[in-house]
Amino acid sequence: MVDAIVLEDALKVVRLFLEQEQIEEAVDYIRGLHPSDAAEVLARLEPEERLPIIRRLSSEELADIVERMDEDDMAAIARQMQHERLVHVLERMEPDAAADLLGEMPDVEKATLLAEMADAGEVAPLLEYPPDTAGGIMNRVGPMLRRHMTVAEALEFLRRHYKDERELYYLYVLDRHGRLVGVVSLRSLILADPHQKIEEIMNPEVITVPADMDQEEVARLLARYDFLALPVVDEENHLLGIVTVDDVIDVLEEEATEDIYRLAQMSEHSEIFSPIRQALANRLPWLVVNLFTAFLASAVVSLFESTIARAAVLATFMPIVAGQGGNAGTQTMTIMVRSLALGELDVQDMWRALRYEVLVGLLNGLAIGLLVGLVAWVWKANPMLGVVIALAMIGNMLAAAVAGVVVPLVLKMVRVDPALASSIFVTTVTDVCGFFFFLSLGSWLLL
Amino acid sequence: MVDAIVLEDALKVVRLFLEQEQIEEAVDYIRGLHPSDAAEVLARLEPEERLPIIRRLSSEELADIVERMDEDDMAAIARQMQHERLVHVLERMEPDAAADLLGEMPDVEKATLLAEMADAGEVAPLLEYPPDTAGGIMNRVGPMLRRHMTVAEALEFLRRHYKDERELYYLYVLDRHGRLVGVVSLRSLILADPHQKIEEIMNPEVITVPADMDQEEVARLLARYDFLALPVVDEENHLLGIVTVDDVIDVLEEEATEDIYRLAQMSEHSEIFSPIRQALANRLPWLVVNLFTAFLASAVVSLFESTIARAAVLATFMPIVAGQGGNAGTQTMTIMVRSLALGELDVQDMWRALRYEVLVGLLNGLAIGLLVGLVAWVWKANPMLGVVIALAMIGNMLAAAVAGVVVPLVLKMVRVDPALASSIFVTTVTDVCGFFFFLSLGSWLLL
Numbered sequence: 091m092v093d094a095i096v097l098e099d100a101l102k103v104v105r106l107f108l109e110q111e112q113i114e115e116a117v118d119y120i121r122g123l124h125p126s127d128a129a130e131v132l133a134r135l136e137p138e139e140r141l142p143i144i145r146r147l148s149s150e151e152l153a154d155i156v157e158r159m160d161e162d163d164m165a166a167i168a169r170q171m172q173h174e175r176l177v178h179v180l181e182r183m184e185p186d187a188a189a190d191l192l193g194e195m196p197d198v199e200k201a202t203l204l205a206e207m208a209d210a211g212e213v214a215p216l217l218e219y220p221p222d223t224a225g226g227i228m229n230r231v232g233p234m235l236r237r238h239m240t241v242a243e244a245l246e247f248l249r250r251h252y253k254d255e256r257e258l259y260y261l262y263v264l265d266r267h268g269r270l271v272g273v274v275s276l277r278s279l280i281l282a283d284p285h286q287k288i289e290e291i292m293n294p295e296v297i298t299v300p301a302d303m304d305q306e307e308v309a310r311l312l313a314r315y316d317f318l319a320l321p322v323v324d325e326e327n328h329l330l331g332i333v334t335v336d337d338v339i340d341v342l343e344e345e346a347t348e349d350i351y352r353l354a355q356m357s358e359h360s361e362i363f364s365p366i367r368q369a370l371a372n373r374l375p376w377l378v379v380n381l382f383t384a385f386l387a388s389a390v391v392s393l394f395e396s397t398i399a400r401a402a403v404l405a406t407f408m409p410i411v412a413g414q415g416g417n418a419g420t421q422t423m424t425i426m427v428r429s430l431a432l433g434e435l436d437v438q439d440m441w442r443a444l445r446y447e448v449l450v451g452l453l454n455g456l457a458i459g460l461l462v463g464l465v466a467w468v469w470k471a472n473p474m475l476g477v478v479i480a481l482a483m484i485g486n487m488l489a490a491a492v493a494g495v496v497v498p499l500v501l502k503m504v505r506v507d508p509a510l511a512s513s514i515f516v517t518t519v520t521d522v523c524g525f526f527f528f529l530s531l532g533s534w535l536l537l
Numbered sequence: 538m539v540d541a542i543v544l545e546d547a548l549k550v551v552r553l554f555l556e557q558e559q560i561e562e563a564v565d566y567i568r569g570l571h572p573s574d575a576a577e578v579l580a581r582l583e584p585e586e587r588l589p590i591i592r593r594l595s596s597e598e599l600a601d602i603v604e605r606m607d608e609d610d611m612a613a614i615a616r617q618m619q620h621e622r623l624v625h626v627l628e629r630m631e632p633d634a635a636a637d638l639l640g641e642m643p644d645v646e647k648a649t650l651l652a653e654m655a656d657a658g659e660v661a662p663l664l665e666y667p668p669d670t671a672g673g674i675m676n677r678v679g680p681m682l683r684r685h686m687t688v689a690e691a692l693e694f695l696r697r698h699y700k701d702e703r704e705l706y707y708l709y710v711l712d713r714h715g716r717l718v719g720v721v722s723l724r725s726l727i728l729a730d731p732h733q734k735i736e737e738i739m740n741p742e743v744i745t746v747p748a749d750m751d752q753e754e755v756a757r758l759l760a761r762y763d764f765l766a767l768p769v770v771d772e773e774n775h776l777l778g779i780v781t782v783d784d785v786i787d788v789l790e791e792e793a794t795e796d797i798y799r800l801a802q803m804s805e806h807s808e809i810f811s812p813i814r815q816a817l818a819n820r821l822p823w824l825v826v827n828l829f830t831a832f833l834a835s836a837v838v839s840l841f842e843s844t845i846a847r848a849a850v851l852a853t854f855m856p857i858v859a860g861q862g863g864n865a866g867t868q869t870m871t872i873m874v875r876s877l878a879l880g881e882l883d884v885q886d887m888w889r890a891l892r893y894e895v896l897v898g899l900l901n902g903l904a905i906g907l908l909v910g911l912v913a914w915v916w917k918a919n920p921m922l923g924v925v926i927a928l929a930m931i932g933n934m935l936a937a938a939v940a941g942v943v944v945p946l947v948l949k950m951v952r953v954d955p956a957l958a959s960s961i962f963v964t965t966v967t968d969v970c971g972f973f974f975f976l977s978l979g980s981w982l983l984l
Contacts, residue, residue, distance in 0.1 A: 094744050094758050098883055126762050158763075249728055258724040276723040277705040281696055297541050311541050313790070315573050316605075316783040318765065335782050336763040339789065343760070346793035347875055350800065354871035355864060362876040362890070369897050370904075373868050377905055380864050384857045385912070392853040399849035402842040408855060409834045409968060417802055417827050421820050424801035428794055429809040436545055443809070450816050457817075458824055465832070521856060 095123065100131050108139055117146045120155075128155045133163040141170055149175065153182035156191070160340070162361070165194035177206045184256075185209070186229040186331075189216035193226075216331070224308045225301030227341065228322045228331030235263045235288050237271060242284035244274075259319035262329055263292050269327040270296060298323045301330055308333050309341040310433055349431060352509040353424065355380065383514060387412070387521035394529040397537060403470055404532045407462075407479050411528045414458055415486035415520035422447050422494025423516045427508045430498060437503050443495045451491030452484070459483035478535050482528035486520060489527075493519035542570070547578050555586055564593045575602045580610040588617055596622065600629035603638070607787070609808070612641035624653045631703075632656070633676040633778075636663035640673075663778070671755045672748030674788065675769045675778030682710045682735050684718060689731035691721075706766035709776055710739050716774040717743060745770045748777055755780050756788040757880055796878055799956040800871065802827065830961060834859070834968035841976040844984060850917055851979045854909075854926050858975045861905055862933035862967035869894050869941025870963045874955045877945060884950050890942045898938030899931070906930035925982050929975035933967060936974075940966035 100123060107116035120128045120143060132140050132155060144152065144167065152171075156164055156179060168176055168191060180188045180203060192200045192213065200217075204210045212230055219225025233252045235244050244261070252258075261279060263272035272292030282291045298321050299308050312320050312335060319332045348358035357372035364372070391398075391408070398404050426443065429435035435443070463480030467473050497515045498508035547570060554563035567575045567590060579587050579602060591599065591614065599618075603611055603626060615623055615638060627635045627650060639647050639660065647664075651657045659677055666672025680699045682691050691708070699705075708726060710719035719739030729738045745768050746755050759767050759782060766779045795805035804819035811819070838845075838855070845851050873890065876882035882890070910927030914920045944962045945955035 094746075094761075097880070098885075124762060130761070245727060249730070253728055255724070255728065258727070276727060277702070280692060280705070280723060280726065281700055281702065283696070299541075313783075313786045314541075314577070315571065318782070335765070335786075336760075339760045339782075339786060342786065342789060342793075343879070346789075346797075347879070350793075350797055350871060350875050353797065353801070354867050356868045356871070360868075360872055362872055362882055363893060366893075366896060366900070369893075370900055373865070373897070374901055374904055376868075377861060377864055377901060378908070381857070381861060381905060381909065384860045387856045387860075388853050391856065392850075395849040395853060398852045399846055402846040402849070402852075403839075405845045405849075405852040405855065406835050406839040406842060408852065409838065409859065409972070410828070410831045412856065413831045413834075413964075413968070414824060414828060417824055418820070420801050421803045421807075421823075424797060424803070425807055425809055428797050432790070432794070433544070435809055438545070446810060446813075446816075449813060450820070453813070453817055454821055454824060457821055458828060461825070462828065517860075521860070525856070 095127055097127065097130050097134070100127060101134055104131055104135065104143075105139070108142075113142050113146065117143055120147070121151065125154045126158045129158040129163070132167065133159055137166065137170060140167075144170055149178040150182050153179045157183045157187035161190050161194050164191045168195075173202075177203060180213075181208050184229065185212040186216055186227070186337075188213045190221070192217060193221055219301055222305045223301060224299045224303040224305065224320075224322045224333055225330065227305050227308070227337050228301070228333050229257065229337070231262060231321075231329050231332055232258055233261060234329070235261050235274065235292075237263050237265070237287070237289035237292065239288045240284065241279060241282045241286050241288065241291065244279065244288055245284070257334070259332065259334055260321075262296075262321060262332075263288055264329065268329075270298065270321060270323055270329050272296060273321070296321060298327070299333070300324075305341045306345045306431075309338040309345070312338045313342070345431070349427065349509040352507065353427065353513055355513050380514060383518040384521070386518060387525055390522055390525045391529065394525075394533060397529060397533040401532060401536050403472070403475060404529060404536070406470075407466060407475075408525065408528065410462060411479065411482050411486055412521050412524035414462075414483060415490045415524040416517045418451060418454055418487050419490035419494045419516040419520045420513070422451070422491055423498055423512045426495060426498040427512055430502055430508055437499050440495065440499050443499070444492065447491040447495045448488060451487040455484035455487030458487065472536075474535055475532075478531045479528065482524065482531055485527040486524040489523035490516070490520045542574055544574065544577050544581070547574060548581055551578055551582065551590075552586070555589075560589050560593065564590055567594070568598065572601045573605045576605040576610070579614065580606055584613065584617060587614075591617055596625040597629050600626045604630045604634035608637050608641050611638045615642075620649075624650060627660075628655050631676065632659040633663055633674070633784075635660045637668070639664060640668055666748055669752045670748060671746045671750040671752065671767075671769045671780055672777065674752050674755070674784050675748070675780050676704065676784070678709060678768075678776050678779055679705055680708060681776070682708050682721065684710050684712070684734070684736035684739065686735045687731065688726060688729045688733050688735065688738065691726065691735055692731070704781070706779065706781055707768075709743075709768060710735055711776065715776075717745065717768060717770055717776050719743060720768070743768060745774070746780070747771075752788045753792050753878075756785040756792070759785045760789070792878070796874065796956040799954065800874065800960055802960050827961060830965040831968070833965060834972055837969055837972045838976065841972075841980060844976060844980040848979060848983050850919070850922060851976060851983070853917075854913060854922075855972065855975065857909060858926065858929050858933055859968050859971035861909075861930060862937045862971040863964045865898060865901055865934050866937035866941045866963040866967045867960070869898070869938055870945055870959045873942060873945040874959055877949055877955055884946050887942065887946050890946070891939065894938040894942045895935060898934040902931035902934030905934065919983075921982055922979075925978045926975065929971065929978055932974040933971040936970040937963070937967045 103119055104116050156167055204214055232255050233248055261274045262270055265271045272294045273296045274288060274292045278291045301322050308320060319334045321332050322330045324330055351358045351360050355376045360372045459480035462483055463476035466479045467476030493516045498512045501508045501511055550566055551563050603614055651661055679702050680695055708721045709717055712718045719741045720743045721739045725738050748769050766781045768779050769777045771777055798805045798807050802823045807819045906927035909930055910923035913926045914923030940963045945959045948955045948958055
């Protein structure tokens, strides 16, 4: 029995060997790791640290490691290999991983590599589909059965022809025209009476997906039914490939990360310790867009400069009205965005969501407004200031509720990812409304 | 072949039947759905809508549906069943799902139900572990093999004794003391020569997890190695249960949702259309905590009221300095929180992260500061105002970078979920620093 290794420890061991110039020992240590761990360690080493290791690993070993990396890391390693070596490694990788790596390459290089690969026929079809669709993430299909085989014949067939099959999730049953007619789980193949026919144990109601289905939709479907794989078919129901549960886990993680980064207003490609130039490209444009909307809020405040000059205490409470509205709007927006992503909410629920969130906003506004109003009254010994801030708070909480519901749902309607742009619109609304409510009430009631 | 149904459509069909009081038709329609879909539909119906349906489904049918729901939905349905009926349904559910449902019950009711259940012996041990650990999410183990069996014997043994086994991922091999010594995949059992011994085809290096390992750590481990299940063992390596890939997907989704909601400063239990009282409990306390930190920012502004009274233009630019700092701090903090969650970052990387983010912050600050300074100069025809705002912006971007790195990593060190409390500390720092830098520079250079 073994415990999973701690990656940080493995990384330290490798670096220790490298520092003492014991390259062979480092390579042997990496050979001894599970390929998934070796992939993580290689990906985390600096390019110049891993170069001597890459050079010493065989093409088989490298293929086994590289196919477990994500696309960015694959591409980084590929850039460190000579052209001929890369062809050898690609030939030894699982076709879907090879396709992922080739997808990261410039078109010319991709074409050259494909032309030189011995088994390009398995990889090329996978490159036809956009990377974030069922076709883009599917793997090649393994062995297929016929409905009139017996279980014993099927087992014999598999043992004879697919001895070295590395990945096996379900067995698909085809008719004579190569169309999918059923699916058999490994479990039912093992547990069935050897004399039974495949058609007796197969499930004829196979849930399939088209090649152009969005990868997130495929992932949610597989998760909903607790499947280990989903078959991808064309319009005539020919089996094109399968999407497997391990790829689905990667998709769900990737989509969650994408939403988290987009909600925080940065590129979904953000990554810790990426080159500085990349980090700026991932963040600065979002800050600039935010800046323009912040100027809208400033413009509102600017209208009231003469009011503020006469009652500077208003400036003191400006951050509170806008800040609380922004927080409440973010809460509403986030629950909308996540529920849309998880398929728990649909655009047709807009009115129900609006009624619900406006009620929550009103109650939050009454509670927070009362509290802030009292504090303001006591702190500045000014009851009317308390009234102004309380009313402004209630108004802004209602604006926050409306914006928090409407913005994500409208973005969804016009097919923009709600996670992408909701934050910016919602906080713009709460800033502009917050300052306007507060300062106009202030200039009316306090001067 | 079938396409996956659209849940909204299924829900409409059921509601149409119910409105026309065709209860039997509604029940038959639900019986015809995949149990995962039936679970979704039942969960989305209002309690009074689903009551007649629950009454008409058999205990077997209900068990098959309820075990595919999440805990909250399970508990809601269970509350609509009479005690004896609930016992029958629990007896027919998979033990791990029954344990999840019992875990939602008050202690007294849980004990009564367990006492009345016929197969409590399978369920009770699963209730011993906290719900968010490996023990809490594990399933019971299926058939187990011995190392000296041949493949043919193993297949015969499985067919004879485990014909109706519903879930089978791997076969575990035990020694005579019941300790785990190896694992055989269904694939290798199918593809092996029938005369081979199990010990020849088993993998003796089984990666195991302890029952008290956090569920998120278990999930990441399974995902890292692309396993379909992970065995949970005690200290003597006795097999206690298995965590399966479908549960891991649920855990990863749940943890992502938790992080998204916590980053948006609301309870991780937030759910769309939960009862209003619940929604307020999930959101209002966070708004109140935020309010107290917002008063810190107000207090800073308050110090400068006399400055603002003489140069009210400062109030106009207050939202920009604080807002941009808040956005930049949120970007840094979010990348830290997500990288910590995905295991790509560790607390020992603090210095490297700090150097990196301070550099990004400085460059962002220079770019944004220059831009805002120019706009302020032109808009208000006041070059010194431009200088003040540019300097304040650079200072606040640096504060944002430091807070964005230090806050999540320190929370992680003291074992608080960084997603839980980072937002509030980071925006407090950027508000307080932003206002202080801007207003103190303003009172020095503009008056």
